[in-house]
Amino acid sequence: MDNISYNFFLQTGRVLNSLESSTILMTGNVHDYFYALKLKKYVPIIEFLKSSMSLNTNIIVTYKITGGIQFQNKNDAKLFSNAWEYWRYGKENAEEFQGLCRTAAGNITYSLELLKQMCICSMAVDENNNPILEKKLLIIIEGAESIIPATPVNQISDSDRVRLQICLDWFKDPDFVESKDAVILIAESKGLISPVISRLPHLGEIPIPAPNEEQRKHxxxxxxxxxxxxxxxxxxxxxxxxxxxxxxxxxxxxxxxxKNASHSRGELKSEDVMSEVKSFIERELGDIVEFKIPSHNLSDVIGCTKIKEYVKKKVVPRFKSIGKDSLPGAAICGPIGSGKTFFWEAVAAESGMIVLVLGKLRDKWFGESDVRLERLKRILYAFVNVLIFIDEADAQFSSLSAGEQHATEKRLQAGILSMMSDTKLRGKVKWLLLTARIDRLSHDMLRPGRPGSLVIPMFDPEENDRNEFLRWAIEPVLEKKLDQATINKISKLTEGYFAAMFSELRSELLAESKGKKLRQEEIETVIKDIVQPAVSRTRKYQTLCAKIYCNRRSLLPKDEKKEDWEAELLKLS
Structure with missing residues (x-):
């Protein structure tokens, strides 16, 4: 079996060989398996590093809470034990050091101090100024988030405080920084370990991405x-x-x-694959993400003739593209009840893309925001073409300068903004923001290169589109053929109706009919009984905002001017 290369490992090699940093933090996909060429199999990260870094010039030591301090092989353990005894007493005797390792088992603080002293020993010289240990000492610490957790300094326990100080003294020691030895910390997220350590200027962070297509194929x-x-x-x-x-x-x-496919001894179907991808993403990101498979397309959308034509010609092809002509995203605005969500779910289905719906950002990301943001980013890097669907975007995001924003929320939003303009994600990830109050979104989000590249308004149906909505709502229950005279009469009764109101009318009529046909008079009675919601002023304001923020002339009314909209908006404010 051919080997597979991992960029994170190549980067680690460059950092260690150049002595650029003596302390490395590996984050990201650390709980996965990796192919170890020497072992000819897939193994956990710590076994992969041990196998791949196993050279005659290295002594590899691993530490995790449940396993204690362990050397890769007995020869290295004996070699270091003798160096330790020579450093301490001027003679070689491996027994004391082995006793110290046994004592350290189960004692995190003792283990950290012993590892620190091992590095001091490794740097020691004899009476002739020759190193007592020729080999390089590589210490790999797994589960760093459990050893030096990201607890605020004023809340940590005394034992955690001691461990933190040991690590700080160790990693900042000038002799260690300049030495050939190195420590590799492994944690899923930088945000999970103490910021006192993670913010050290000489700490080298190396992210481990999700497997790419070549690695999955391997x-x-x-x-x-x-x-x-x-x-x-x-x-x-x-x-x-x-x-x-x-x-x-x-x-x-x-x-x-x-494994599941092998057990059933059957063919692996695309539905099984998509089900596993859906399950995995939702497990990784919790209930802030929904893996959505839209059940309707543009042929199911009523009305919206002009916007449908525009989207088919100008938007869907650029959503499908992963080249330089791809669209980074779009912001969809318009009054409440104008059918934004239904329409753009249909567009997502039309484009054939994977759709991830982001929601509950404010509720669920406090405490775990950094970790989940990194998981989201890692997963997005692995996709070829995915659509991020954010409904009610004004409720999820606000201006970064807003005084009421929590620091975590600001950091979250800044991270999302960074992903929106990340050149590595350009063409692979499209962002779709839906909002009735586009004026409440941060201007950073609405600039070109982000969803602001295309701002599309959704207005209430007029003329033929309105007649299509009327037919859709009434024809299923009307006992006679719907003629123009009937349309004209009912059109007057439904003046002020918008998409959601027509949907409500259709539902009311179906409930009233109970499977039978209704006379025109009965339909009119139902319509007259419905009182429209008191949202006309709000919807007028939202419609004006949509017109003002739209950045495509072809989508705007031809005989109206922006200055008039702005003046009218001021009156409503």
Whole structure:
């Protein structure tokens, strides 16, 4: 089996070999499996690092709370033990150091201090000024978030305070910083470890991304090579199709999918793949993300003739594109009840993209905001073409300068804004913001290069579109054919109706009919009984905002001027 390269490992090698940093923090996809060429199998991150960094010039030491301090092999353990005894007593005797390691088991504070002293020992010289240890000491600490957690300094316990100070003294020690030795900390997120450590200027952070298409394909090939014939996964379509469909999955999640297919000894279907991707993303990001598969398309949309034509010609092709002509996003505005959500879910279905709906950002991201933001970013990097759908965007985001914003919320919004303009995500991720109050969105979000690249207004139906809504609402229950005279009469009764009102009318009529047809007089009675909601002033304000913020002339009324809209808006303010 051919080897697969990992950029994060190559970057780690460059940092260590150049002595750029003696302390490295690995974050991101740290709980996944990676292919170790020497072992010819997929293993956890710590085993991958041990195998890949195993050189004659290195002594690799690992530490985790449940496993204590461990050397990669007995020879290295004996070599270091002798160096320790020589450093302490001027003679070689491995027994004392081994006793210290046994004492450290289960004691985090003791273990950290011992690891720190091991680095001091590694840097020591004999009476002839020669190093007592020729090899480089590499210490890998797994689960750093449990050892030096991101608890505010004024709230940490005494034991955590001691551990934090040990690490701070260790990583800031000038001799250690200039030495050939190194410490690799492993944590899912930088935000999970103490900021006292994570903000050290010489700390090198190396993110581990979700597996890309090439890496997923490698695992699929490796998996099938290691199965007996009857358990090999039968792949439908092209050989690379499964690797493409599983974008966003970790290797462990992909393994679960393949294991399930092997167990059933059947063909792996695209529906099974999408179900696993959906499940994985929702597990990773919690209930702030919904993996949506729209059940309707533009042919199901009533009215909206002008906007449908524009979207089919100008928007859908640019959503589908992953090249330089792709659209970074769009902001959809218009009054409440104008059908924004239904229409743009149909557009998402028309484009054939994966749709992730972001919601509950304010409620759910406090406390875990940094971690979930990093998870979201990591997953998005793995996708080829995905649409981020944010409904009620004005409720999710506000101006970054807003005084009432919590610091965590500001950091969250700044992170989202950064992703919106990230050149690595350009063409791969499209952002779709829906709002009735576009004036409440941050101007940073509405600039070109972000969703502000295209601001599309959604207005109430007029003329033929309005007649289409009337037909849609009335024809299913009307006992006779709907003629123009009837349309004209009912049109007057429904003056001021908008998309949501027509939907409500259709529902009322279906409930009234109870499966039977209604006379025109009965329909008129139902219409007269409905009192329109007292939102006309609010909707007028929102319509004016949509007109003012729209940045495509072809989508605006031809005989109206922006100055008039602004003047009218001031009167309503």
């Amino acid at each position: 695992f699929i090939d490796w998996y099938n090579e290691n199965q007996v014939k009857s358990y090999k996964v039968k792949l439908r379509g092209k050989k690379n199709e499964l690797a493409q469909l599983t974008a966003g999955l970790s290797i462990l999640a992909l393994r679960r999918l393949l």
